[in-house]
Amino acid sequence: MTGNLGINGDSAVALAWKQVDPDVCAAYPITPQTIIVERFSDYVADGEVETEFVCTESEHSAMTVCIASASAGARTVTATASAGLAYMWETLGIASGLRVPLTMTVANRALSGPLNIHCDHSDVMAARDLGWIIMFAENVQEAYDNAIMAMRIAEHPDVQLPVMTNLDGFILTHAIERMTPLDTHAVKDFVGEYKPLYPLLDVKNPVTHGVMDLQDSYFEHRYQVNQAMKASAKVIEQVFKEFGEISGRHYDMIETYKCDDADYVTLTIGSTAGTMKAAVDELRAEGHKVGAVKLKVMRPFPAQNLRDVMAGKKCVAVMDRHLIVGVSGPVFLEVAADLMDLPDCPKLVNYVYGLGGRDVMVEDLKQVYMNMMNDKQDKVNYLGVKL
Amino acid sequence: MTTSLKELSKIPMKLTPGHRLCAGCAEPIVARQVLMATEKPVVVANATGCFEVSTTIYPYTAWNVPWIHTAFGNAAATCAGVESAYHALRRKGKIDQEMRFVAFGGDGATYDIGFQSLSGAIERGHQFLYVCFNNEAYMNTGIQRSGATAKGASTTTCPAGSCVPGKQQYPKDLTMIIAAHELPYAAQAAPHNWKDLIAKAAKGFEIGGPAFLNTLTPCPRGWRHDSDKTIDMSKLAVETCIWPLYEYENGKFRLTAESARIAEGKMEKKPVSEWINSQGRFKHLTKDRWMDVADAIQEEIDRKWNKLIQLTKL
Numbered sequence: 274m275t276g277n278l279g280i281n282g283d284s285a286v287a288l289a290w291k292q293v294d295p296d297v298c299a300a301y302p303i304t305p306q307t308i309i310v311e312r313f314s315d316y317v318a319d320g321e322v323e324t325e326f327v328c329t330e331s332e333h334s335a336m337t338v339c340i341a342s343a344s345a346g347a348r349t350v351t352a353t354a355s356a357g358l359a360y361m362w363e364t365l366g367i368a369s370g371l372r373v374p375l376t377m378t379v380a381n382r383a384l385s386g387p388l389n390i391h392c393d394h395s396d397v398m399a400a401r402d403l404g405w406i407i408m409f410a411e412n413v414q415e416a417y418d419n420a421i422m423a424m425r426i427a428e429h430p431d432v433q434l435p436v437m438t439n440l441d442g443f444i445l446t447h448a449i450e451r452m453t454p455l456d457t458h459a460v461k462d463f464v465g466e467y468k469p470l471y472p473l474l475d476v477k478n479p480v481t482h483g484v485m486d487l488q489d490s491y492f493e494h495r496y497q498v499n500q501a502m503k504a505s506a507k508v509i510e511q512v513f514k515e516f517g518e519i520s521g522r523h524y525d526m527i528e529t530y531k532c533d534d535a536d537y538v539t540l541t542i543g544s545t546a547g548t549m550k551a552a553v554d555e556l557r558a559e560g561h562k563v564g565a566v567k568l569k570v571m572r573p574f575p576a577q578n579l580r581d582v583m584a585g586k587k588c589v590a591v592m593d594r595h596l597i598v599g600v601s602g603p604v605f606l607e608v609a610a611d612l613m614d615l616p617d618c619p620k621l622v623n624y625v626y627g628l629g630g631r632d633v634m635v636e637d638l639k640q641v642y643m644n645m646m647n648d649k650q651d652k653v654n655y656l657g658v659k660l
Numbered sequence: 661m662t663t664s665l666k667e668l669s670k671i672p673m674k675l676t677p678g679h680r681l682c683a684g685c686a687e688p689i690v691a692r693q694v695l696m697a698t699e700k701p702v703v704v705a706n707a708t709g710c711f712e713v714s715t716t717i718y719p720y721t722a723w724n725v726p727w728i729h730t731a732f733g734n735a736a737a738t739c740a741g742v743e744s745a746y747h748a749l750r751r752k753g754k755i756d757q758e759m760r761f762v763a764f765g766g767d768g769a770t771y772d773i774g775f776q777s778l779s780g781a782i783e784r785g786h787q788f789l790y791v792c793f794n795n796e797a798y799m800n801t802g803i804q805r806s807g808a809t810a811k812g813a814s815t816t817t818c819p820a821g822s823c824v825p826g827k828q829q830y831p832k833d834l835t836m837i838i839a840a841h842e843l844p845y846a847a848q849a850a851p852h853n854w855k856d857l858i859a860k861a862a863k864g865f866e867i868g869g870p871a872f873l874n875t876l877t878p879c880p881r882g883w884r885h886d887s888d889k890t891i892d893m894s895k896l897a898v899e900t901c902i903w904p905l906y907e908y909e910n911g912k913f914r915l916t917a918e919s920a921r922i923a924e925g926k927m928e929k930k931p932v933s934e935w936i937n938s939q940g941r942f943k944h945l946t947k948d949r950w951m952d953v954a955d956a957i958q959e960e961i962d963r964k965w966n967k968l969i970q971l972t973k974l
Contacts, residue, residue, distance in 0.1 A: 297744050339741065474755060
């Protein structure tokens with residue numbers, strides 16, 4: 274398959290799975306992820322994949338089936354959103370703790386309540402401490418590319434951790450964009466054959482998975498998860514490099530846009546990064562020295578990459594599409610902790626925006642830069658809230 | 661499938677000694693009987709609970725076969741995941757031998773928190789045997805009431821007090837609920853009758869679809885009986901019809917072993933009072949104050965027993 278497609282983000286992820294032809298997929302429908310499992314069901318129904326497709330009765334069981342299937346020795350994928358991710362919460366930490374290299378796409382949607390089906394990052398941010406590698410997509414192309422690259426990252430012997438690839442609900446899951454898929458052979462060659470390390474189904478070498486850890490061993494095992502997460506940074510960069518060679522699309526842990534001489538910089542996750550570039554272009558045309566950083570990989574946290582870019586800037590606004598009630602946005606805390614000991618640490622401010630799918634327009638984002646330039650802002654700001 | 665003790669004693673142990681379950685615990689007895697029921701390679705999935713924590717305290721394991729535990733409420737989904745991987749890898753030619761899959765969970769993990777997971781896995785038709793160790797309470801956390809706890813039993817969350825006579829509700833009839841899924845095979849068994857239990861497990865392994873085996877597993881700590889009385893308790897539960905032995909196979913109910921003989925009038929049906937008098941958890945029911953509770957239990961056991969007999973005639 275070559276040439277451009279007009280395709281929505283969910284269908285693009287399903288296409289990536291079809292090209293990989295994973296051994297097992299277990300999932301449960303939830304808006305705005307549902308198109309992924311619907312399209313993939315079509316591929317199963319038409320015999321275009323050999324995948325064992327398991328329609329579970331809940332997300333808790335979906336993630337459980339995935340953990341067990343990957344532990345048994347099968348390349349395994351799933352997808353969810355919002356309440357589905359929350360319902361998986363218990364098992365997410367088990368997936369990383371048992372070092373299970375499965376991959377999951379999350380169509381980011383607000384958590385209840387009140388009930389809301391539209392985009393924000395409250396689902397993924399509530400799962401950020403559970404030991405998963407976490408990647409984000411700015412557009413449909415990245416959502417497709419991430420789904421493919423995630424398998425190589427998860428399954429690397431130095432990593433053996435689950436990977437979550439996020440795309441903004443509706444904004445990317447349902448909107449049709451131009452996307453260039455890889456040739457199916459190229460995808461298959463790139464991901465290669467899954468070689469599980471200690472599969473349950475190797476009955477000649479029986480292994481006990483999911484033991485009881487007491488005070489004398491739990492800490493060490495969690496430390497090992499941390500070490501694997503740290504080691505994954507190098508693997509991610511290598512996978513990005515190899516993917517660039519076959520696709521011409523070059524990624525990095527963070528992406529910088531017109532930052533070199535910028536005094537005022539924003540840090541954004543997901544689809545808003547594209548809108549932010551438009552805001553930067555307009556302000557640059559007016560002669561303002563502004564730039565934008567996109568956080569593509571949040572776990573492992575690219576601490577040094579951010580320090581290298583942010584050092585010496587006058588002000589950095591961290592954009593959060595989630596609010597830790599009573600505190601601030603979560604990414605702001607992590608960036609602040611990362612940059613606080615820089616000798617020339619920029620002024621740091623936080624903008625919580627877009628909760629529950631509230632639109633964020635170029636003009637709104639330009640206002641963020643204007644606020645930074647005029648120093649007219651609070652430490653934590655709520656962009657677009659009607660008061 | 662062999663069922664002579666001499667032959668069974670030669671089967672290599674899949675669950676080894678050296679686990680840390682209590683003296684008198686029926687769980688390892690049931691587990692060994694179940695694991696003897698297949699000669700094919702078997703993979704075990706286990707819910708959180710006594711059996712899981714006592715057989716796998718890191719860095720030790722009592723398991724000689726592949727074993728996986730993920731969480732409490734999802735043993736069936738865990739087993740389904742392994743079975744799904746098996747089918748996928750067999751189809752792709754990466755596995756060339758037949759295997760069997762068994763899930764173990766306590767009554768809390770089966771009647772309560774894992775019920776949805778079990779129902780879903782059965783509906784989807786995974787080929788696995790689910791074995792419930794029913795000891796009628798959350799024993800691993802210290803004897804709390806579950807949906808399987810008997811009416812009148814005193815537990816730490818339904819203690820017998822001056823106003824309340826222990827658990828006020830009858831247990832959920834899970835075996836019947838599972839049979840209502842119209843799955844290929846469901847049965848009740850108890851470890852004193854090893855021949856009956858092993859035969860049922862063997863059927864479950866070979867039925868070609870989901871199978872459910874509900875086993876009564878006496879717990880000396882929770883039931884308050886001496887640890888050398890485990891097998892006696894198992895037997896008494898069947899003789900009083902507290903725990904009838906039966907199976908549901910391809911739409912038909914059939915009584916087995918002692919239960920069949922009681923129904924045929926070839927064996928005495930013992931009064932429930934013998935059951936109540938045998939365990940400390942029912943001690944308060946023997947006092948005058950709660951005699952009516954004991955009577956009500958007898959009435960309910962009779963009603964269910966008669967209903968079961970009617971079902972076997974359909």
